[in-house]
Amino acid sequence: MSELPADWAATTLGEVADFVMGQAPPGAACNFDGVGTPFVKAGEFGAERPAIREWTTKPLKMACSTDVLICVVGATCGKLNLGADCAIGRSVAAIRPNPGLEQHYLYALLKPLVLSLRHGATGSAQGVISKDRLAEIDVPLPPLAEQRRIVAKLDALTARTARARADLDRIPALAARYKQAVLSRAFSGELTADWRAAQPALEPISPRSENDIRPKYRLGGAAPDFAPPYAVPETWRWLRLPQLGDMDRGKSRHRPRDDARLFDGPFPFVQTGEVRAADRYLTSYSKTYSAFGLEQSKLWPIGTVCITIAANIAETAILGIEACFPDSVVGFNADAARCLPDYVEYFIRTAKADLEQFAPATAQKNINLEVLGSIRLPVASLHEQAEIVRRIDRAFAEIDRLTAEAAAARRLLDRLDQAVLAKAFRGELVPQDPADEPASVLLDRIRAERAAAPKAKRGRRPALA
Structure with missing residues (x-):
């Protein structure tokens, strides 16, 4: 002591x-x-x-x-x-x-x-x-009287740090709401309204021809009724994912799925939890497929947008590596002439809480490959997509910086509490009274x-x- x-x-x-x-x-x-x-x-x-x-x-x-x-x-x-x-x-x-x-x-x-x-x-x-x-x-x-003075001082100080801690603890939820607001502005056209006004001419995106779309995603006859949930700029188009690229479920056909022969090879195998945990770009994985595992699966390219349809619904990430994944994940490969993977990934983040409003009235209410194939995206021109992604990235980076600063301040409060207690028990927090x-x-x-x-x-x- x-x-x-x-x-x-x-x-x-x-x-x-x-x-x-x-x-x-x-x-x-x-x-x-x-x-x-x-x-x-x-x-x-x-x-x-x-x-x-x-x-x-x-x-x-x-x-x-x-x-x-x-x-x-x-x-x-x-x-x-x-x-x-x-x-x-x-x-x-x-x-x-x-x-x-x-x-x-x-x-x-x-x-x-x-x-x-x-x-x-x-x-x-x-x-x-x-x-x-x-x-x-x-x-x-x-002395007993000093004990009481110390307690009173600690109560006053800890009440202040408790208020500060409560305020800082609200920051992550506020940051998530602010990010969602940024995304909502982005996909209504509001975020880039000034940029769009300064452009001489923007070419709307045209959908892929029906012949370029896999048969199961073709509309065939009359298109299902779709009422856009909100107005978008006149150069934007409401298009389906199959009109913008190729999509399919992941593959893991072999049974049983835990057969040891499938694993411990050179091919990354990612699952729904890893999609959810990814910070936009997925580069981490806990399992790998062997050559035998790859034979019954598919190796998806870098840039594939991963969308979960089981366990964690509509969680998204973009592959930063070549990887396999099971049929609980849908892969989307963007047509480079029509959309950016980042644009699609950001939109699904925006819409995942209420995906059905972006689908025809006849679509099922649960999420599956067919529902994803029917969802309409508000698609800007390719140049505006790039500007939207750039502005979202910039806004998110600033939000993340402020959130990190709040987390650091939160840790400092914990250290401050410890420092105050240490001073208290060294006799340095309140003055001694000779009486x-x-x-x-x-x-x-x-x-x-x-x-x-x-x-x-x-x-x-x-x-x-």
């Missing part, structure tokens, strides 16, 4: 607190109907105090509202809550501060120790923090009272005055 102010004392938790180690009541005596005594296990720990969701008619070990509760068993051992008048299970211990140790001071003191207590927990199957380990925790003990009773006198009184007190029955409900 570092050097403390003159009126402070160095002690251990075992000298200034008692411990009640939890014990589970009989299962038959527990209920969720509010009958009996509130019963708390580690799973009920909340942000600051436990949630009461269970009761028992046979409480064995009791905590008080003036205790500090700590999880002492399992993956969350070391987690803290302020106390409650309740029975506690074996995963919880109640630390009961003696008079002279302020509950909220102790709670703040233990907060930075959660991870070290967890890592130091013993036990083969699951970690356990023992009573002896709790008793040996170092406690820098200020305060020195902590050494307080500690001597605590020791004398503990020595003179009769042996308490541990874990029983304290008598009410």
Whole structure:
């Protein structure tokens, strides 16, 4: 323990607190109907105090509202809550501060120790923090009046950082909404209205001829009714994906699909989760196909737009590598004379929440290859597509920069909280008052009272005055 102010004392938790180690009541005596005594296990720990969701008619070990509760068993051992008048299970211990140790001071003191207590927990199957380990925790003990000043100062500072943290935590959701707004403006023509006005002439995109479209995507007779969901610039056209390029489902024909002969070769094999996780361009994969695997699949070229139709619906990415994928992914290869892969990928991001508004009224409401083949895209000229993609890229880069700065600030707040706590327990957060009773006198009184007190029955409900 570092050097403390003159009126402070160095002690251990075992000298200034008692411990009640939890014990589970009989299962038959527990209920969720509010009958009996509130019963708390580690799973009920909340942000600051436990949630009461269970009761028992046979409480064995009791905590008080003036205790500090700590999880002492399992993956969350070391987690803290302020106390409650309740029975506690074996995963919880109640630390009961003696008079002279302020509950909220102790709670703040233990907060930075959660991870070290967890890592130091013993036990083969699951970690356990023992009573002896709790008793040996170092406690820098200020005068009681100073403890209260420290708690008041910490409350004021943490309230400010909590407000800042809440504001920063909203940034990712705001960023996602802003990106969606950029995409909506892009595919209505609003984003490039100024650019379009400065162009002397823009050539509308003409669809591929029916003969160039695979038979199953040809409209045949009259085109299905399609009511555009919004107006677009006069040089734009509402066109289907098959009118702009080739599309098909991925292939993985061999059964069983987990046959070992299919894997561990040189050919990347990507799945729906990897499409979803890609940051626009897909270059990462966890599995590869062998030559045998490739024979029953297809190697798609770089630039293929991947669209998931199972598990994660309408997630998109553009292949940055040659890769195979299963039939839960649709591949689209753009006709370079008609559209850009990035333009198509960005549009599907825009529309995926309500794809059916871009399809004829007769289309099925679930997504499959046929539905994708019927969806209309608002297609700008090739030059405007490139400008739209450039402006989206620029806007997204700025949004990502601001989001990254917010995340960095969020991490700094966590470090600031730790720094404030460290100052508090070095005696540097609030001024010392010479009129305060020195902590050494307080500690001597605590020791004398503990020595003179009769042996308490541990874990029983304290008598009410």
